[in-house]
Amino acid sequence: xxxxxxxxxxxxxxxxxxDATGAVLVEDDHIVAAGPDVHNQGAPEGAEIIDCxxxxxxxxxxxxxxxxxxxxxxxxETIRSASEAAAAGGVTSLVMMPxxxxxxxxxxxxxxxxxxxxxxxxxxxxxxxxITRGLRGQEMTEFGLxxxxxxxxxxxxxxxxxxxxxxxxxxxxxxDFDAVIASETQDEALAAGGVMNEGKLATLMGLPGVPxxxxxxxxxxxxxxxxxxxxxxxxAKISCMMSADAVRRxxxxxxxxxxxxxxxxxxxxENDVQGYRTFYRLSPPLRDExxxxxxxxxxxxxxxxxxxxxxxxxDVDTKRLPFAEAAPGAIGLETLLAALLRRxxxxxxxxxxxxxxxxxxxxxLFGLPYGTLKPGSKADIAIIDLDAPWEVSDKDLxxxxxxxxxxxxxxxxxxxxxxVSGRTVFxxxx
Amino acid sequence: xxxxxHSFSMRHLLGIxxxxxxxxxxxxxxAEKAVEVSRRPDKKTSSLRGRTQINLFFEASTRTQASFELxxxxxxxxxxxxSVASSSVKKGETLIDTAMTLNAMRPDILVIRxxxxxxxxxxxxxxxxxxxxxxDGQHEHPTQALLDALxxxxxxxxxxxxxxxxxxxxxHSRVARxxxxxxxxxxxRIRLVGPSTLMPAGIDEFxxxxxHRMEDGLAGAxxxxxxxxxxxxxxxxxxxxEREYFRYFGLDAEKLAFAKDDAIVxxxxxxxxxxxxxxxxxxxPQSVIEEQVEMxxxxxxxxxxxxxxxxxxxxGSS
Numbered sequence: 001x002x003x004x005x006x007x008x009x010x011x012x013x014x015x016x017x018x019d020a021t022g023a024v025l026v027e028d029d030h031i032v033a034a035g036p037d038v039h040n041q042g043a044p045e046g047a048e049i050i051d052c053x054x055x056x057x058x059x060x061x062x063x064x065x066x067x068x069x070x071x072x073x074x075x076x077e078t079i080r081s082a083s084e085a086a087a088a089g090g091v092t093s094l095v096m097m098p099x100x101x102x103x104x105x106x107x108x109x110x111x112x113x114x115x116x117x118x119x120x121x122x123x124x125x126x127x128x129x130x131i132t133r134g135l136r137g138q139e140m141t142e143f144g145l146x147x148x149x150x151x152x153x154x155x156x157x158x159x160x161x162x163x164x165x166x167x168x169x170x171x172x173x174x175x176d177f178d179a180v181i182a183s184e185t186q187d188e189a190l191a192a193g194g195v196m197n198e199g200k201l202a203t204l205m206g207l208p209g210v211p212x213x214x215x216x217x218x219x220x221x222x223x224x225x226x227x228x229x230x231x232x233x234x235x236a237k238i239s240c241m242m243s244a245d246a247v248r249r250x251x252x253x254x255x256x257x258x259x260x261x262x263x264x265x266x267x268x269x270e271n272d273v274q275g276y277r278t279f280y281r282l283s284p285p286l287r288d289e290x291x292x293x294x295x296x297x298x299x300x301x302x303x304x305x306x307x308x309x310x311x312x313x314x315d316v317d318t319k320r321l322p323f324a325e326a327a328p329g330a331i332g333l334e335t336l337l338a339a340l341l342r343r344x345x346x347x348x349x350x351x352x353x354x355x356x357x358x359x360x361x362x363x364x365l366f367g368l369p370y371g372t373l374k375p376g377s378k379a380d381i382a383i384i385d386l387d388a389p390w391e392v393s394d395k396d397l398x399x400x401x402x403x404x405x406x407x408x409x410x411x412x413x414x415x416x417x418x419x420v421s422g423r424t425v426f427x428x429x430x
Numbered sequence: 431x432x433x434x435x436h437s438f439s440m441r442h443l444l445g446i447x448x449x450x451x452x453x454x455x456x457x458x459x460x461a462e463k464a465v466e467v468s469r470r471p472d473k474k475t476s477s478l479r480g481r482t483q484i485n486l487f488f489e490a491s492t493r494t495q496a497s498f499e500l501x502x503x504x505x506x507x508x509x510x511x512x513s514v515a516s517s518s519v520k521k522g523e524t525l526i527d528t529a530m531t532l533n534a535m536r537p538d539i540l541v542i543r544x545x546x547x548x549x550x551x552x553x554x555x556x557x558x559x560x561x562x563x564x565x566d567g568q569h570e571h572p573t574q575a576l577l578d579a580l581x582x583x584x585x586x587x588x589x590x591x592x593x594x595x596x597x598x599x600x601x602h603s604r605v606a607r608x609x610x611x612x613x614x615x616x617x618x619r620i621r622l623v624g625p626s627t628l629m630p631a632g633i634d635e636f637x638x639x640x641x642h643r644m645e646d647g648l649a650g651a652x653x654x655x656x657x658x659x660x661x662x663x664x665x666x667x668x669x670x671x672e673r674e675y676f677r678y679f680g681l682d683a684e685k686l687a688f689a690k691d692d693a694i695v696x697x698x699x700x701x702x703x704x705x706x707x708x709x710x711x712x713x714x715p716q717s718v719i720e721e722q723v724e725m726x727x728x729x730x731x732x733x734x735x736x737x738x739x740x741x742x743x744x745x746g747s748s
Contacts, residue, residue: 198631199631199632200631200632200635200636201632202630202631202632203607203630203631203632203633203636204447204607205547205548205569206547206548206566206567206568206569206570206604206607207547207548207567207568207569208568209631211631275551276547276548276551276552320524320526321524321525321526321546322525322544322546322547322548322549322552322567323546323547323548324546324547324548324567325546
């Protein structure tokens with residue numbers, strides 16, 4: 001038996017509402033105790049002791065939306081490289097999108113990913129399976145068998161389901177399995193090939209815009225169907241104030257809906273697109289500063305439940321192009337926490353809520369027993385320096401792809417050590 | 431030759447938005463001189479002798495390409511045309527790779543037209559020579575706005591205080607955007623006239639007045655600038671039909687009568703006669719459409735000379 005004591009830190013565990021000076025005691029792969037009561041108890045004989053003075057001891061992060069290229073696009077990202085990026089960002093569990101080639105629409109593919117993850121990954125990989133075969137938006141996949149194989153949710157990844165009747169049936173059927181249907185919400189017909197937020201800036205730049213209503217219309221349809229079917233529905237990536245308002249109303253009506261936002265939409269706005277920088281081509285597009293602010297407020301008031309990296313590796317073949325021809329998406333596993341801490345430093349979010357939306361909240365949403373320091377749970381832990389200054393450097397990123405929105409960004413706060421099942425998978429070398 | 435003022439420091443011409451009022455005046459003055467040269471029997475000068483100009487056209491454009499070619503040749507440059515049909519872009523090579531390849535051939539000027547907004551800017555970041563934007567997506571077409579301004583100035587003697595009505599498909603038009611930027615900087619009053627389906631979002635924040643009836647938009651105008659409307663946008667997608675569009679937004683004598691008596695009629699070409707402009711209007715005395723073509727060569731000569739000419743390298747004037 002090996003024993004590890006993380007001593008003298010600030011223990012922040014939103015799953016139990018703890019924010020206090022304390023310690024975490026780990027035996028083998030699980031947590032024995034965590035919190036102020038462990039403080040000054042001394043270390044058990046033979047324990048490895050890590051002094052966490054001035055550091056935060058938090059549950060390892062659970063990232064609810066990550067695109068990986070394996071199988072099919074390994075040159076963009078493998079499960080191994082994604083896991084290295086995750087570990088460096090304090091992410092110990094991630095929900096992997098089904099946009100692989102072939103698409104994760106078969107139990108055997110879910111098993112393949114889990115097998116590959118067991119063999120190569122530093123962190124926990126939780127596959128989300130497709131709602132429809134081939135992500136084509138037509139025939140439902142085998143929700144029951146896919147869940148048995150290990151799928152934690154259903155989503156058509158980057159695609160929004162076009163057909164309301166397919167969405168209705170998927171939700172109705174998913175309810176019988178208590179499965180979560182997660183979806184991006186952009187009405188492609190109304191988006192009409194737009195590549196950035198519609199408005200003055202898009203007109204100045206001569207780029208076709210996506211109106212906020214393209215998101216709202218699709219979102220409201222899904223929220224209405226969630227009400228109709230009683231399914232657990234997750235609006236995976238909302239981007240604007242009117243969407244947050246719609247989710248808030250659906251929650252007030254008692255629907256079982258949740259919402260997520262990507263760290264990019266919490267950190268950036270449409271002005272970052274100026275200069276036609278394709279790394280800022282995202283879907284949904286970056287909106288204006290009012291919307292960005294509304295996202296932060298919606299997290300604070302509980303309308304938005306989770307923050308995700310929406311890590312989406314793209315290579316030069318899809319990014320080294322004129323803006324409108326480039327693929328949307330940005331990597332973000334390594335910068336998720338640091339970018340989120342900006343909202344703590346600027347006072348929009350308190351630390352407990354910021355940690356909650358990337359630990360216990362996504363864990364609860366996807367039914368995962370992680371994102372907590374509760375005794376008995378797996379020892380998935382992130383040790384964080386809340387104020388450490390650093391600059392994101394393209395060459396230090398572990399992802400196979402380079403499409404970061406935070407290249408050369410100055411950050412305050414970073415992960416010092418990441419632990420999965422009691423084993424250190426990342427340690428910052430200074 | 432006129433000395434370059436300190437204010438003109440542009441390495442490329444990517445758009446009007448980044449030019450100052452002084453830059454524009456200076457370019458137009460230089461273009462006036464090029465008009466004189468172009469009207470001489472011997473049109474050839476030597477200011478770009480030994481320089482290489484590559485016209486890189488990803489969108490077919492006979493007129494603009496010919497205009498740039500002639501401008502370069504009149505200045506003595508060696509001009510090479512590359513159009514997409516014969517280039518490796520169709521074989522999957524990206525814009526940037528094409529640019530790097532051409533850059534290695536050490537041209538002095540790259541003139542680019544591309545269907546994507548921002549393509550000229552992207553190219554300018556990757557190559558060592560001067561880049562001239564000959565139209566990028568729905569973003570800018572700076573030499574068109576300059577030639578329009580030159581044409582207007584020659585007829586009206588000024589730009590400031592004039593009322594210019596820009597009519598038609600503003601939404602998809604890079605010509606409209608460049609003209610709005612230029613005329614705005616030069617103190618003209620800009621009106622946009624067209625159906626709301628062809629007006630871009632946020633356009634009312636551009637210091638323009640928007641009209642949806644030609645009669646209102648043209649009332650008292652000094653200049654009527656028509657925009658081209660692509661045929662595929664007229665069959666129900668943005669407007670219901672050609673005949674309905676012509677009825678409400680096509681320029682005919684009746685609608686032009688609302689403008690000032692001495693108003694001039696402009697069109698960037700190529701025209702859809704009978705759609706956005708009545709055939710008679712295009713050939714009427716008020717029409718300056720052919721003169722625009724002449725000014726196009728002059729403006730492009732001025733631009734090319736300024737970006738790649740001898741004064742650029744501080745080698746003295748010719």
